[in-house]
Amino acid sequence: MAEEPKKIKRPRGTARLIPGKCIACGARCQAECKFDAIIMNEKGEPIIDLEKCTRCQRCLKICPADAIEIYYTPEEQKILDELAKQKAAKPTPEPEAEKEDPRLAKLKEYKGVWVFTEHTEGKPAEVSWELLGVGADLAKARNVELCSIVIGEKVEHLCAEAFAYGASKAYLVDDPVFHYYRTESYYKAFCYLIEKYKPEIVLVGATGLGRDLAGAVATNLQTGLTADCTGLSIDDKGFLLQTRPAFGGNIMATILTEFTRPQMSTVRPHVMPLPTKDNSSKGAIIREKVPLKEEDIAAKVLEIIGDEKLDSVNVAAADIIISGGRGMCNAENYKILQELADELGGVVACSRAAVEAGWMPLERQVGQTGKTVRPKIYFAVGISGAIQHLVGMQDSDTIIAINRDKQAPIFEVATFGIVGDLFQVIPAITAYVRERRKQKAGKAG
Amino acid sequence: MSATVIAFIIVLVLALAFFAYSCYRRFGLVLKGKPDNRFNSIGKRFWNMLFYAFGQRRVVKKPFGVNHFVLFWAFMILLISNTEFLLNGLAPDTISFSLLPDGAYFTLAFIFDIMSVLALIAVILAIIRRFTFPPPYVEAKSRDAFVILGLVAGLMIAFFGMNACEIAAGADRAGVWMPVANWVASWLPSGAAGLGTAARVFWWIHAVILLAFLDYLPYSKHMHIMTSIPNCFFKSLEKVKTQPREEFKKGNTFGVGEVESFTWKGLFDSYSCTECGRCSDACPATFTGKSLQPRLVIHDIKVNLLKNADKDGHKELPLIGGEGEGSVKEEVIWECTTCGACMEVCPVFIEHVPRIVDMRRHLVETKARFPEELLLLFENMEQRSNPWGIAPAERTKWAADIDVQPFEAGKTEYLFYVGCAGALDARNRHTTLSLAKIFDKAGISWGTLGRDEMCCGDSLRRLGNEYVFDRMAQANIKMFAEKGVKKIITQCPHCFSTLKNDYRQYGAELEVVHHTELINQLIKEGRLKLKSTPPDLGKVVYHDSCYLGRYNGIYDAPRRVITSATGSAPLEMERNRDNGFCCGAGGGRMWMEEKEGSLINVARVEEALKKQPDTVCVACPYCMTMFDDGLKDKEASDKVRVLDLAEIVANALPD
Amino acid sequence: MLIVACVKQVPDTTQVKVDPETGTLIREGVPFIMNPYDTHALEESLRLKDKYGFRVAVISMGPPSAEVTLRKTLALGADEAILLSDRVFGGADTLATSMVLTGAIKKLAEKEELAIVMCGRQTIDGDTAQVGPGIATRLGCSQLTLVDRVEEVDLKSKTLKVRRKLEGRHEVVSAPLPAMIAVLREINTPRYPSVPMRLEAEDSSIILWDNKVMQMDEATIGLKGSATQVRKIFSPERAKGEILGGEIDKPEDSARLLITRMVEKDLLSL
């Protein structure tokens, strides 16, 4: 050491926020800083107190948005470069072998990928089969089994279907107590199975039911749950990488459940491709009895009301809206919209022009003085896109505009636009949807 | 003292006592109202009283107003005669015009005679009118109306009867100077016995009718005979362009939910209403078959005041939302576009709009109750400072393809206050771009606030959401002060009027100009040159925006600009200028459904279409939407286009 | 009896834009608002208060600046507003969030019998819809999500009846109190604050509970108590507007293209 020319002090740099990158994730950086060096401003961004900051870089690592950096002034950078040069001259010590976190050890006993089979009184939800597709990939990557969880009354047939879609095993809980979905009975059964068999990954469809169930299960098991995922994969350490949109779809986040098991996700329907069905595939059914009696379940389903029986159509609550404007020309023509709506499971709405003309009732009007809607899909058919209309529907996830005037302002907000005569385009869409449905039924059956 | 005199004294004292009591009761109620200083600038007020009350300036604007003018003046003059009449009754020998020298006495006698006959004719005409073409409201044929007309007629007849008998009896030396009475006398047997008695009988009839009239007056719609003159004295010194501020302190009441929360002037207004119905005739809501009739609003305020008078504390009849006469329905309060047409025509300067806004304030601020569509508007305004709730970052989108300077005091002269519609509505962005082009051509130094611009709050104020308006106004004024803004150009008449008139209440000294005025001035000064052969827009008809025209008196500038830009003067709709008809969007109506009657914008479009125009020229973004929509409704949008004045001018700029 | 309404302050994500060049989130000037779903949860609480005489306490976990949102709840008619704020609460996932919220609810329930915990279906920033079920599970009470109507509350038998909106149908469920209800936006139209209430709220104080008050085990809350870790954030591929077909005279082609693109984009499954 004595022969070193000059002892250069390693510059510390400054921890600082990169403007515009923080997404106000909820003060992760502040929570991580052991030195109380961070306070949050009213925009939810960190302010770093350089007096207290030790440049430990913990906040850098935790920040999901890579919004914090250590900054060196040009002089400091020069010294650093100098140091790097000196260091390069010396032999580099062997990199430390990465130590495994002791917390991970006890998670090893968890094995297998599980998919929850969602159904309504025995009628399966397609997302369950979609999840078997991605589940198979995950199971392969982890080299484990893919299992289906079937809970209900008289639902054994679902096991066979699960095998056809790729599961190799099905855990079946069949009892009258599970006739209707109720959170309490289902989550207890589900937790019972998980605690008994210890799967490492549990996938549930991100439907209303699925999110209700998964939230209860994960809390009960004190494990992580990632909501509404659109991408799943396994990283090199064997963790499940879960990708999901947040902030109203403005950002994507990759989320990990590192230290608890199972790793649970709810997965958005329609996103994962449906695996091809192979009716010859077979698997093992494991029957389980869960100690639950009807008397123990306090919630009772008193009545089921089919949507068709509802007294009024609530456009504000619909997921798919087919909206027609003045271009529809008369009340009679709304029939073609209704046909498409029936095909897609949506409802028909309209612009004010249609209400004024007396073609549609005021309850169906979308816009500033009508309903504000945020469906997943909004069809604007023969609607020009006046601002008074736009504000009522522009937060829709996907907007499809059909208009013969290509200058119409509606195209400015549209995800997809078709320039054409609605009286030709709409029936063509309906026909094509029917055609594909038929093809698919043919393939599956 | 003769028995007659004693009898008369008793009658007179009783009648006057009753009259005084009635006045005390009625006007005592007015004093329950909130304070409002209407005693400043006395000189100006006297002038207003002379000009508008005695001059009957507004009354005569309508064809039948002349009749009222005659009646009014006859009444004024006969007031002198009748005062003499009553005094004479008290002291027959000491007080009488007949004691005056001949010249004076004969002149007076002549005048009174002529005035009486004019009054009689006017009354008869009024009665005939009520049977042939009655004014468009039912109360015109009410008992009250006929009682009053009958009393006036009776009074005149008794007057002639009395004078004629005296002339015939040779007891009046001014006989020949009273042509009418003289003519009646010629039918009487001159010098016959009993003429003296007949004269006494007419005298008593005259006296009784006169006193009955006096006593009946405070209970009749003709109370306006007593109140309208002072109401012209107390009239707002400026045109009513805004509403007063409210103070937001705990314990205050907000808006007017019961009648006594109006200012005393508001209550006095209701006493002054002549029930002429002119306001309702001008009202776009009434015209399109809605429940709102400004005349009835004023009438209901009066009835409510009177009906609730005795029941102190407990008000049986609610001012808002009760049944029948004396209560204003909630829908009615929301139907007003604040177009100001009612206030423009009211002969006695009743201030309808502030009253309506007062009641809106009560509903919004105290009751938090309003048409459901407004919830969205209120939330959008408060959270995003624009009516549509569009992200503020979009405010600069209109200028995506052009270079716009930020406003900087010293560097830029004018702030171009684009306004929400100008910045956010795709259609109105064209107007904004046209203006930018015009300013640059004319070499004006201008800048904008970009995404920092906030809504001026017009709709909120007219809708009675004064609390949020107050906050927005203060925030805007603070920003203007910080940025050193002194001169502002607006493209929207609502921004214009709000920044100019409403913000003045906050002490903001801003020079605000609307683009119509500015362009007119630029053309006049030769700073803006237009093509000598402008693009052909066909026949252009101009629509007056209420907040430009009626509220701020800008009528000529846009018309001159059209003339310069198209080569010919615009066509005029039937109702134009101060008599113009609202497009239906003002007063926050832009954000509400029109649930009752037909659509106002369609009515206005129909009126425009009568002129078979090729282009409708507007100068307001809301009018733009209203005409666009209305033309589409009438399936006329292929033939007729709507352009803002700025677009017309931009089209006429040389390349 | 008590209703606890859970309200979160969130950035108004509908105003958030993504910079097309850098792909970063533009949050500049985006205000914080009351989570829109929670405005409906609060409204439903207030309606039940008006109908049955409950007391409504609002709790919110968040930074000190969330006070603004809590003040708004007072202006709307909440009886009490409690801000749960401490740096050790920061960085929480839903597991840790429901831990702190449940802690606060239990603390409130010590003094007054708990009837209902009212949540929004989900937030517009985290978007998980997991906190409500988390609270219900931790409290061990009835869990009623996706509620679009509260039919009735029977105070005698301590049960309630709600309508839940499921895919393609609704169901009417009865459950005992206490219950956690997570509401949909269509359940009601929120009220507007009156000016006297606003002025009242301006002067009233928001109760602050930090962890000195809450006394929660730091290993179960905040970043430490979170089971999920947000690793990375990136911006999604933005579907820019796209005109399909473009050929006015070939509607069939355009229609096919549209459906194909929608299936590709996972909007439809056909």
Ligand SMILES: Cc1cc2nc3c(=O)[nH]c(=O)nc-3n(C[C@H](O)[C@H](O)[C@H](O)COP(=O)(O)OP(=O)(O)OC[C@H]3O[C@@H](n4cnc5c(N)ncnc54)[C@H](O)[C@@H]3O)c2cc1C
């Ligand atoms: C106070 C007020 C409140 C309002 N509130 C609302 C509201 O809440 N909601 C609302 O929607 N509007 C509202 N409006 C009206 C709004 O300003 C527009 O007038 C309205 O939205 C226009 O409706 P539209 O697009 O159906 O009709 P148009 O603007 O007439 O557009 C019709 C479109 O159809 C197209 N078309 C015609 N035939 C065909 C065909 N065969 N094939 C394909 N395309 C065709 C045309 O190219 C045109 O673009 C309000 C207006 C006012 C004044």
Ligand SMILES: Cc1cc2nc3c(=O)[nH]c(=O)nc-3n(C[C@H](O)[C@H](O)[C@H](O)COP(=O)(O)OP(=O)(O)OC[C@H]3O[C@@H](n4cnc5c(N)ncnc54)[C@H](O)[C@@H]3O)c2cc1C
């Ligand atoms: C990009 C990103 C992705 C994330 N993804 C996940 C994830 O997949 N899994 C996960 O567990 N966490 C996740 N989190 C963390 C999660 O957002 C926070 O835990 C948050 O505090 C609560 O979740 P939420 O906003 O989704 O609430 P939700 O569960 O959607 O909220 C439902 C209801 O709970 C109530 N509520 C929620 N938060 C509060 C609060 N702070 N105060 C009072 N009431 C409240 C409200 O009534 C609300 O309507 C993520 C965070 C970020 C930044």
Ligand code: SF4
């Ligand atoms: S570098 Fe370390 S000490 Fe500094 S702010 Fe970040 S976490 Fe805190």
Ligand code: SF4
């Ligand atoms: S961790 Fe990153 S994203 Fe989260 S608040 Fe801190 S700087 Fe912002």
Ligand code: SF4
């Ligand atoms: S302001 Fe216009 S709409 Fe309102 S009452 Fe007067 S005339 Fe009618």
Ligand code: SF4
């Ligand atoms: S308010 Fe004025 S215009 Fe209307 S009826 Fe009365 S006097 Fe006439």
